[in-house]
Amino acid sequence: MSGEPRGRAFWALAIFFGAFLLFLYGPTLTILVLSFQGPEGGLTFPLQGLSFHWYGTLWQGVGVVDIWAAFRRSVRMSLVVMVLTTIIALAAGYAFRRRFTGQSGLFHLTIASLIVPSIVVSLGIALQFRLIDDSIKALGEAYGIEWIVEGYTTAMGLFSSGLGAHLTWTLPFGLLIMFAVFNRFPGELEEAARDLGASPWQVFRHVVLPLIAPSLVGVALFGFTLSWDEIARSSQAIGDVNTLPLELQGLTTTVTTPEIYALGTLTTGVSALVIGLAFAVMAGWKRLRAARAARG
């Protein structure tokens, strides 16, 4: 095939593909440019000069919302979700290579968690925690437990219901990536290690883990970025405090200055940074391994 001149179909599809990329990236690049709008400028073109003005006002905080507290909360949350997603998905992916009771049930449950509408999951978690709260309060009153009657409000929060809501979204992706990884994994290596007398832990630690480590970076990347941008599942299930994307959603109706573009660009910047970092680590890892292999 290669070497033949490109046909008309190729050029038509190539133009279509180029237009699609423009469609995909054009708007994001537009707000990137507009976030440097001059102090007099508005939400649309033309640019009234170039400045960091709106990043400056963003730094001061956006109106009544403490955007930087939300920013820090989101970073903490995404890091925790990233670590948990990687560990839980790795363990489960490893388990799925052998048989265990309830295997097919767990697989279907994971897929279901991916495809049940997010608003339903979010509402369910909210109801569940409301029922838990009501039960705790009823218990406290029935037995006269003082701290419950006086001070207890809710079990709902960022790292209880919120964390759970995020994990129902990130774990299915994590598990599917692990499936893809282990499908291509050379099983002979493990067998060889076992034949040489390695314990199950040694096989995992010295044979499997080094080989799949770059893919684990991919799982971590999904864990972080999916949590960083999550709205639908957290919306009802996070309690009083908000994460950055939830604040952003609120700001879309109230903020009418390019400040929101600055915030948007900053948020996309964090995602881009994490993606770049993940790819750098993966590439570095592969190079390191190649160098080691070359040395023998």
Place this chain on the structure above:
Amino acid sequence: MLQRARHWCQGHAALLQAAPLALVLALFFVLPLLATAVVSLWDYTEYSLVPDVTARNYREMFEGCASLTLCTTFRTYLSTLKLCLLVWVFTLTIGFTVAYFLAFMVRTEAMRTVLFLLCTAPFLTSNVIRMISWIPLLGREGVANRALQSLGIVSQPVEWLLFSEFSVVLAFVHLYTLFVTVPVFNSLMRIDRRLLEAARDAGATGWQTLWHVVVPLAKPGIVIGSIFVIVLVMGDFVTIGVMGGQQIASVGKVIQVQMSYLQFPAAAAQAMVLLALVLGMIVALTKLVDIRREL
């Protein structure tokens, strides 16, 4: 004793490794769905849940639906389904075309990887920001309106470009096309290239090969992508809210509003009906494929 415990652990290593996943899903997926099912049958007052079994929530949802004029619930579902259908058609057409180009038209593996990553990277960035990115393009003073006016196509700014059904569908297509592209690309990459050559040798035109060879073999990917798009649109309230200027009705929005008024049982009933509808659509979709394969 310790010895025996250790022995058990070794025998059930896989089970233990899968346990954290099972635990998280049990706590934050299965129990919440059960809670929703139960609460949807409860009564409620202005400020509390009343655990009496009642059909009130379901009854109120479909009140007046027997008459000829459409009740609110049916209207909401119809408007959501209409959006869903539009988004499905566009994401499928665009997603398939992009996947086809990537799978069959790009010659080197490295180029394919780069282009594939370019198509998928936006998935890892914020949806809300990708939505508000349309404001400078579609607003009253936006790029599109200025272009239309300076070309003399319209004299007044076009109002329906932003905060309308148009912008909602556009944003959905922008956000979710990749949910079709990725699974379809996967299916296309598995097609044995000799089949295409065989079709050509047998005298099939390009379109005939596409329709009778490629599309049937891409069905699994098409179905998976369709399931994603349907689920994401049917339950949506964020995109419809932001891009519709909080003016367009959708099932997800109704649930969200009922939650904010603390009408939990009503919201739960609404969620159960939505869940049943979505699952029904998924089952129908998977059946469709199997039947076709049988023929």
